[in-house]
Amino acid sequence: MAQQIVLPIKDSNVLRMVQDTLLDSFRAGRRNYTVFQVGKATLLRVSDVMTLKKSDVYNPDGSVKNxxxxxxxxxxxxxxxxxxxxxxxxxxxxxxxxxxNxxxxxxxxxTAHSDRHITEKQFYKVMARVGDLLGINII
Structure with a gap:
């Protein structure tokens, strides 16, 4: 697979537009938005964000681990x-x-196969779609 070059979003208005678009323009918007937010906060590679397990971040009662x-x-x-x-x-x-559920x-x-995680390729497609919707090149 070709290496994806991802540039940081430095403009806070663009960042907010990307976040809003992720949240509002997809059936799994809440998931896509959270992928983006976790990546931004942790500075993980997309490949590492995708392979997180629920048990990595949530306690058994549903609260978030520190x-x-x-x-x-x-x-x-x-x-x-x-x-x-x-x-x-x-x-x-x-x-x-x-x-x-x-x-x-x-x-x-x-969303199609809950026994598998979203792939990097799927998430890059989501981000490319966000760029198209906003008329900007983000990947």
Whole structure:
């Protein structure tokens, strides 16, 4: 697969438009928005965000853990994620999963196959669509 070059969004107005579009323009908008927010807050690669499990970020009672511990897929290094900046987003997302009756071990399951997580390719397509909707090039 060709390496995707992802540039940071430096303009706060563009960032807000991207967030609003992710949330409002897709059936799984809450999931797409939360993927984006978790990536932004943790600075993880998309591949590592996609492979997070619900048990990595949620306690059994549905509350959000303060920190998550993962292994970076590319480097194999242990990584500590501080989840406080996205705690509210993750709580709303947890409610959305329950409301949509989506039951999966994956934090970001595919809407078509909840036993699998959304793929990087799917998420890049979502981001490309956001760029098209906003008339900007974000990937």
């Amino acid at each position: 920190t998550a511990f993962i292994h970076d897929k590319k480097t194999g290094k242990a990584n500590t994620l501080y989840l406080k900046p996205v705690q509210q987003d993750l709580l709303k997302y947890h409610d959305w999963l329950i409301q949509e 989506i039951n999966s071990d994956w934090l970001f399951p595919s």
